[in-house]
Amino acid sequence: MTSVSSTPLVAGAAEAAPAAGGPRKPGALNRRGRIIGLAAVLPALVVVLGFMIYPVLFALFISFNNSNGRSFKWVGLDNYVRILTDPLVHGVFLTNLKFLISVPLVIFVSIIVSVLLFERVRGWKFFRFIYFLPNVLSAVVIGIMFKQIFGYYGVVNEIVAALGGERIQFFTTGNLAIAVIITALVWSGFGYQSLLLLSGLTSIDPAVFEAAALDGAGWWKRLWYITLPNIRRVLGFVFIINVLYTFTSLFGFIYVMTAGGPGYDTTTVDYLVFLKAFDTGNKGPGAALAVLLFLFIGLLTVLQNKVFRVSEED
């Protein structure tokens, strides 16, 4: 291949310099490059095809069958009909909707924290680090921690008892248990999300704030009319990841905190997929539910992309 840098036309050198990025320009060695490139991608591609794409297709196949995992009997859309008309699934979906309360809560806290951190008060980097701590912990650790804190002899009940109140059974009532899990979600989630929002705030042109200050806009006015509108793209992103999270990532919390109970009162869609996959003889309906969950997530993501496009244009 010819040496690229040996023939710069002095005047336009800066513009003509090959941009870093993109494949090399086509040449005599192109064929060899294609073969080497393909060979290098192949191992990763095979693993992903075999253990992600094939399983999804397999799940799709199972969802159209009655199956114990070994033999398959085609039943068409029966499993989907069963899932969509199952009152248990309806109830579980409603339970999942209750968990959505965590979304505005965690976003509210994150906005406050990010706006305060943005003021660069003393020690803001230290605070940022502390708030981020729960984010590296697993749902299992956070879940058991909160189960202990809200347990019958946990910290909360010790305080209640010390103040002369009745100890509260947080995990025998569905709604109270959900409230505890939501608290855990907010506690563990606000740090990362306020970092995201903070990076959005940092990218606002400071001149905008100065102009507004010159116009006599107070702090609150600036927050409402300048700061928040300027980070609406990040806000949209945070909103969507939270919604996705409530439908796909509560498994760990539910598994260690309530096991879906009492009854099915805290069972979420992702936990129900797990239960259906391993508790019943027929795997078909569970697979159908998993496929529906996947479709729902895909839909939300497409929606997210649409929303982002729109806000990028204006």
Place this chain on the structure above:
Amino acid sequence: MTTTSATLNKKARWPIFIALLLLAASVIYPFFFLITSSLRPKLDYLENPLGLPGEWTFDNFIALWTRYGAGQGFMNSLFVVVTAVAIELVLATLAGYALAKYPVPGSKFITASFVSVMLIPSQVLILPIYLMLSQFRLVGDFSGLILVYVATGLPFSVFFLSVTFRSIPNEVLEAAKLDGAGFFRTLWSVVSPMGVAGIATLAVLQFLGKWNELLFAVILLPDNSKRLLTPALAQIGDKFLNEQPLVSAGLLLTASVPLLLLAVASQYIMRGLAVGVSR
């Protein structure tokens, strides 16, 4: 931007500082509680759960490590996670470099499919993967779980590293080529050193994700002798919930590795999470 913003007057800074401090305390307190309660006998804990220990002891950690399977779980986790991350990094480096700098046929399609499979939630995969692995007799075997961890991590890793390597100037690669370096030599002595920050970021993120993973670990390694730490902790927390000091020790042991990583590699973790936004 300067370190202080001009948007607020000095007087307003104190309430903000105090609010942030209170919030930080609410994050720190559970950790403080875990540490103190894990270092005391159960009776001492029951006498005064909220106070400081009257008697300090390491017994909870020792019992947890030797008698409750946490030691075995810790070692199992370390083995599975490190192996999986290592294999994943090798495969992702190869693929990421090729996609960034080589004219791979169908590269747009390959990249697009990697990005779209990132969306697949593990709940969708768990049943078919369980059935597949049980056919190969790999359920209950470390290699099955390692394979699944490699596969589920690869889409993001390949995407992440191809973005990282794309910023390496082509001239550098041309120079290496003129010196007679082939694909592997260039990858090993030019590309990897230049992308080391990206690779380290990825390694830390993938380690954390796998260390904290529960669903696949519970289902693909059902035997107690092969249990990883996170599912072992879930089991201990379920069976011995009223043994607060013991469970606290388990929580700290499981959290110790991620917290240690955060302490030594926080800049990598923060960097990596920022990439999540731009995608």
